[in-house]
Amino acid sequence: MGGRGEEKEAEGVMATDFFWSYTDEPHASRRRQILSQYPQIKDLFGPDPWAFLKVSVAVSLQLWTATFLHNAGWLKILAIAYFFGSFLNHNLFLAIHELSHNLAFSTPVYNRWLGIFANLPIGVPMSVTFQKYHLEHHRFQGVDGIDMDIPSRTEAHLVTNVVSKSVWVIFQLFFYALRPLFLKPKPPGYWEFINLFVQIALDAAVVYFWGWKSFAYLILSTFVGGGMHPMAGHFISEHYVFKPDQETYSYYGPLNLMTWCVGYHNEHHDFPRISGSKLYKVKEIAPEYYEGLESYKSWSQVIYMYIMDRAVGPFSRMKRKATKSE
Template sequence: MGATRADAGDKEEGVMATDFFWSYTDEPHASRRREILAKHPQIKELFGPDPLAFIKIAVVVSLQLWTATLLRDAGWSKILPVAYFFGSFLNHNLFLAIHELSHNLAFTTPSLNRWLGIFANLPIGVPMSVTFQKYHLEHHRFQGVDGIDMDIPSQTEAHVVKNAVSKSVWVVLQLFFYALRPLFLKPKPPGLWEFTNLTIQLALDAAMVYLFGWKSLAYLILSTFLGGGMHPMAGHFISEHYVFSPEQETYSYYGPLNLMTWHVGYHNEHHDFPRIPGAKLHKVKEIAPEYYNSLKSYRSWSQVIYMYVMDQTVGPFSRMKRKAPKKDS
């Protein structure tokens, strides 16, 4: 891979790294995609939208909004556990549905995917679907590129988060960092779609408060941020690209939570073939096992969170970076 680190001996010495892993080669997925397609061209038959995407999203949106209305008069001792043990799974499912839609994997028409993303956004409580797509597609195209890939923690995060306590706080709040980091480091001017996303979301939030009260809206917001923190499903934020093994920068997860997360755990497969919907990614591994069986992977997202917090050599610096390509003069 050609990756180096200024403090490469830190892992052996048991101290926190003070720099990212730096790669001097291109990200691995484009070249592997070409190689796999040359050997297994039938994989192209998997490309295209998931015909069940709309139905799956509609069911989860309806169930979560209905649950919020049921909790309008509930006490916090009931709202909090329901939000963590139930609502968080639904809202995280919708977050990953939006991830799926950012790749236009529900409809062939991009605008229909955006409208469905705005609909899937409703129980999340805060507008994010349109903005997410802008930054996420850059993460795929420029994986690890310094100053472009906003999936990578900032220098400030990496210098502040230094031990198990601060890492635990960071994990609890990681959805805030994930959402706000690009807005501070690489803001993009909003357009008509962002305005539409914002307007529809605020209208839904206002309607929930007007018709059912603040507790219904609070349940939705809690479901979002509890599900994005110290939560089994949120382990994918760490498992996907945090470097626990310097020779690999993307990791897959092959555990049962894939059934609730649009199979985002098949992350090497997803980056290799972002035009294949999550429901079919397992077929990529079945068709071309020689490319994936040798890669390190996970079976538990909860274990990944535990490893991240407790391993004193791992932290926000545990990401692969590469320099931006030089522009022609």
């Protein structure tokens, strides 16, 4: 499929370039093959009717928790943020991922409004901007200069050992969010400003009525939930190459119940029009397409492997050159 000096990786030495593929991304061709053999999978396309309720419960519970902690000590706030709030805010981040594919309502604008609502406890406006870049990640997976899911060369050259990889994991949400703004900035549009103003209004209301500790709880929940945290393992597990010639990996563990089944990542890229709640059915209908692929059962283990494996780092991603049409 490609190469980058695999002999270095075999010796346990981190490579100095990405994996380069000279074929198209694998999901479009596999989707055509599966649909030709199992056309009934098209019946799974469409929104999740429970999405609005699930988002509403998570948002309400997290905002209530923030108000409950308005006079709490900082140690208590940090503990609850890590062991409770982080799970809710990461759940909402993945709800926004689901909504970026219009999988709550058939009408796209309703999904956009629900995404802005799901964004509220996260504390920082990102829902609308995320959709712009994420859809490019699906359409141009691995394409150099377009897919902003892939680390920059600067990141890759700086993150080269256990210590720097640990720091990178802790702050990976910042890299994930800021990378496209530096490498491929897009001018903000009407909806970005709506997202921004709604978020600022919520943040200001939290500070005004309940104080800075309540707001800090929300921000801490976002930060720790996107760092050295079991749920954040999906950032690494989805596309970091641990097995040569495979660029997308699924996770079949219990945390799928809290993450909109984003662990079914091969299935998701094959069929982005199927909601997370139904992705398991794809594997049930067409098992022969997935059972031979490398997969994971623990996101925590993935984080550990990423940090401790001397041959794995930000360069462990599959890239491909852009074509003229791109």
